[in-house]
Amino acid sequence: MKISRAEVAGVALLARLRLSAEEETRLTAELDAILGYMDKLNQLDTAAVEPFSQAVEAVNAFRPDRVANRPDPETLLANAPDRDATFFKVPKIIE
Amino acid sequence: MSLAELTLHEAAARLRKREFSAVELTESVYRRIAETDAQVRAYLTLAQESALEAARRADERLKEDGAAAPALLGMPLALKDNFLTRNIRTTCGSKILGDFIPPYEATATAKLRGAGAVIVGKTNLDEFAMGSSCESSAFFPTRNPWDLERIPGGSSGGSAAAVAADQCLAALGTDTGGSIRQPAACCGVVGLKPTYGRVSRYGIIAFASSMDQVGPLAKDVRDAAILLEAIAGHDPADSTSAPQAVPDYQAALSGAVRGLRIGAPKEYFVSGMDAEVEQAVRAALRQFESGGAVVEEISLPHTEYAVAVYYIIATAEASSNLARYDGMRFGCRADAEDLTETYRITRAAGFGAEVKRRIMLGTYVLSAGYYDAYYLKAQRVRALIKRDFDAAFQRCDVIVTPTAPTTAFKLGEKTQDPLKMYLSDIFTISANLAGLPGLSLPCGFDSAGMPIGMQLVGRTFDEATILRAAHFYEQATEWNKRKAKLKSKK
Numbered sequence: 259m260k261i262s263r264a265e266v267a268g269v270a271l272l273a274r275l276r277l278s279a280e281e282e283t284r285l286t287a288e289l290d291a292i293l294g295y296m297d298k299l300n301q302l303d304t305a306a307v308e309p310f311s312q313a314v315e316a317v318n319a320f321r322p323d324r325v326a327n328r329p330d331p332e333t334l335l336a337n338a339p340d341r342d343a344t345f346f347k348v349p350k351i352i353e
Numbered sequence: 354m355s356l357a358e359l360t361l362h363e364a365a366a367r368l369r370k371r372e373f374s375a376v377e378l379t380e381s382v383y384r385r386i387a388e389t390d391a392q393v394r395a396y397l398t399l400a401q402e403s404a405l406e407a408a409r410r411a412d413e414r415l416k417e418d419g420a421a422a423p424a425l426l427g428m429p430l431a432l433k434d435n436f437l438t439r440n441i442r443t444t445c446g447s448k449i450l451g452d453f454i455p456p457y458e459a460t461a462t463a464k465l466r467g468a469g470a471v472i473v474g475k476t477n478l479d480e481f482a483m484g485s486s487c488e489s490s491a492f493f494p495t496r497n498p499w500d501l502e503r504i505p506g507g508s509s510g511g512s513a514a515a516v517a518a519d520q521c522l523a524a525l526g527t528d529t530g531g532s533i534r535q536p537a538a539c540c541g542v543v544g545l546k547p548t549y550g551r552v553s554r555y556g557i558i559a560f561a562s563s564m565d566q567v568g569p570l571a572k573d574v575r576d577a578a579i580l581l582e583a584i585a586g587h588d589p590a591d592s593t594s595a596p597q598a599v600p601d602y603q604a605a606l607s608g609a610v611r612g613l614r615i616g617a618p619k620e621y622f623v624s625g626m627d628a629e630v631e632q633a634v635r636a637a638l639r640q641f642e643s644g645g646a647v648v649e650e651i652s653l654p655h656t657e658y659a660v661a662v663y664y665i666i667a668t669a670e671a672s673s674n675l676a677r678y679d680g681m682r683f684g685c686r687a688d689a690e691d692l693t694e695t696y697r698i699t700r701a702a703g704f705g706a707e708v709k710r711r712i713m714l715g716t717y718v719l720s721a722g723y724y725d726a727y728y729l730k731a732q733r734v735r736a737l738i739k740r741d742f743d744a745a746f747q748r749c750d751v752i753v754t755p756t757a758p759t760t761a762f763k764l765g766e767k768t769q770d771p772l773k774m775y776l777s778d779i780f781t782i783s784a785n786l787a788g789l790p791g792l793s794l795p796c797g798f799d800s801a802g803m804p805i806g807m808q809l810v811g812r813t814f815d816e817a818t819i820l821r822a823a824h825f826y827e828q829a830t831e832w833n834k835r836k837a838k839l840k841s842k843k
Contacts, residue, residue, distance in 0.1 A: 261717065265717075266713070269713055269716050269717045269720065270697075270713065271693075271697075272716050272720060273672060273700075273712050273713055273716040274676075274679070274693070274696040274697050274700055275697055275700050275701050275704070275709055275712065275713070276694070276697035276698050276700075276701040277701065277709075281709070285709075285710065285713055288710060288771055289710075289713060289714060289717065291772055292664065292714060292771065292772055292775075293714075293717075293727075295660075295661060295772055296661045296664070296665060296727065298657075298658060298661050299658055299661050299662070299730050299731065299734055300730075302655075302658065302734060302737070304730065304733035304734060304737070307733040307734075307736050307737060308733070308736060309729055309732035309733050309735075309736060310732045310733070310735035310736040310739060310786075311732075312563075312788075313548075313549040313550075313563070313739070313787060313788020313789075313813070314548065314549055314550045314595060314788055314813060314814075316550070316593065316595070318592075319592035321589050327457060329456050329457070330456070333454075333456040334456050334682075336454060337453055337454060337456075337682070337683035337684070338682060338683065339451075339680055339681070339682075339683070339684065339685060339686035340686065346681065346682055348681050349688065349691075349692050349695050351692050
């Protein structure tokens with residue numbers, strides 16, 4: 259086994275996903291098969307290979323930090339799952 | 354013949370001669386959609402009102418600009434539903450975005466609108482562009498116009514099907530592992546994934562940021578060149594967009610391939626692939642030779658590792674990019690007793706099975722203890738894959754391969770086996786890993802009447818050469834002139 263059911267449950271917490279028992283069973287089998295396939299990469303000795311970093315040579319791109327395309331608050335808030343006047347209403351995080 | 358069947362360049366020439374108006378052209382496209390989309394289901398959202406308004410403005414502008422009018426003026430185009438369109442619902446094929454109305458516009462689509470194009474609507478896709486069949490859309494699967502029992506390819510399946518069914522003149526898609534080229538092959542249209550960085554990704558919903566790229570799906574090679582020229586170029590709002598000047602791509606369509614060096618990688622002609630696909634691509638290679646090109650067998654020795662590398666890197670990047678869907682500022686939210694549970698339940702309800710699978714895989718390969726074994730290992734093998742291409746392009750100018758190992762498969766055929774589905778991208782993902790431009794165009798039909806796609810891969814920023822070679826082949830064969838025979842049905 260490449261991955262256990264307990265590991266799948268742990269990864270689901272890291273990924274902020276709530277899985278049903280049925281999903282956990284299915285994902286354990288599926289991820290195990292996929293990770294098994296990825297073992298193929300171990301056929302290659304890559305100790306001396308520098309990891310890939312970018313496809314096209316590029317350097318840091320700087321530009322002045324100026325507001326363009328200023329968002330209109332009403333347009334932004336229109337997508338809010340919950341709002342109160344001109345605020346996004348979110349769950350309380352401090353007890 | 355319906356006006357909707359025209360290519361962009363044909364329609365633009367006739368619009369200038371006042372044979373019809375932009376409003377009439379747009380109306381004919383919506384008529385075609387009304388007749389065929391109950392079967393094909395290419396569109397998630399239609400924007401008929403704003404499209405007709407844009408068409409009216411195009412007719413006005415044509416009076417003022419005359420011959421100087423941009424090539425796309427008045428042209429009805431479709432957009433994959435992962436392009437943010439101001440005031441037009443954008444779902445990315447997912448429930449988690451709910452009825453998201455973007456507050457801003459993607460640069461690529463802003464350029465199209467600036468050139469006077471008419472945005473017909475938003476096309477279906479695999480949820481978050483993760484899939485090869487359009488079956489993982491949270492809404493419904495799109496059907497292949499050539500055979501409604503078959504998939505249109507994915508993830509830009511809606512755009513490819515809409516072009517093939519004449520429900521638009523051309524479309525835009527995105528390609529992270531083949532998502533423009535594979536559906537183009539499945540639906541018998543031309544699809545171009547430009548070089549990484551060639552087109553701005555500002556306002557494109559991110560999937561795997563080291564590979565995502567925007568490109569056209571079109572009825573012929575000239576249309577693909579016209580669209581690429583309209584959307585390419587540096588954008589200060591996307592720091593990964595390339596500063597290189599945009600060439601005149603139409604000027605590259607000389608019809609000549611004499612002296613062009615074409616490499617046929619032996620790893621792309623392997624057992625297990627469809628014999629009819631192999632025969633069609635080999636016949637195409639002979640066609641290039643008859644035009645004076647030199648075809649030579651080459652080797653890309655690390656090809657067999659590409660799928661494993663891709664599904665580590667793409668899922669790792671996706672797990673990070675999709676962390677933003679937390680149900681706080683947009684999209685849907687399911688409230689629970691504490692914040693972590695709110696996140697978990699929101700995301701569980703909002704994402705479909707394939708997206709969850711990839712987030713899980715990506716989170717796992719990036720997690721402490723596994724990062725070196727998977728993610729870093731994959732980036733090292735990715736460097737070897739890039740090196741293979743660098744060596745090959747010392748010897749040849751274009752690499753020709755099949756776009757996919759088979760023609761379009763049946764709906765449901767691969768949904769139960771994710772690994773089998775992942776392997777349908779086997780011939781397209783290397784170009785994304787290496788950042789190279791790739792184009793798919795029709796090169797024949799199999800005995801079931803389904804289109805076969807051929808892929809041309811070029812050097813970094815050398816879209817002009819693959820467009821030239823593709824145009825030569827298209828002129829010599831005219832496979833693109835065949836149309837799917839959809840019965841009109843209301």
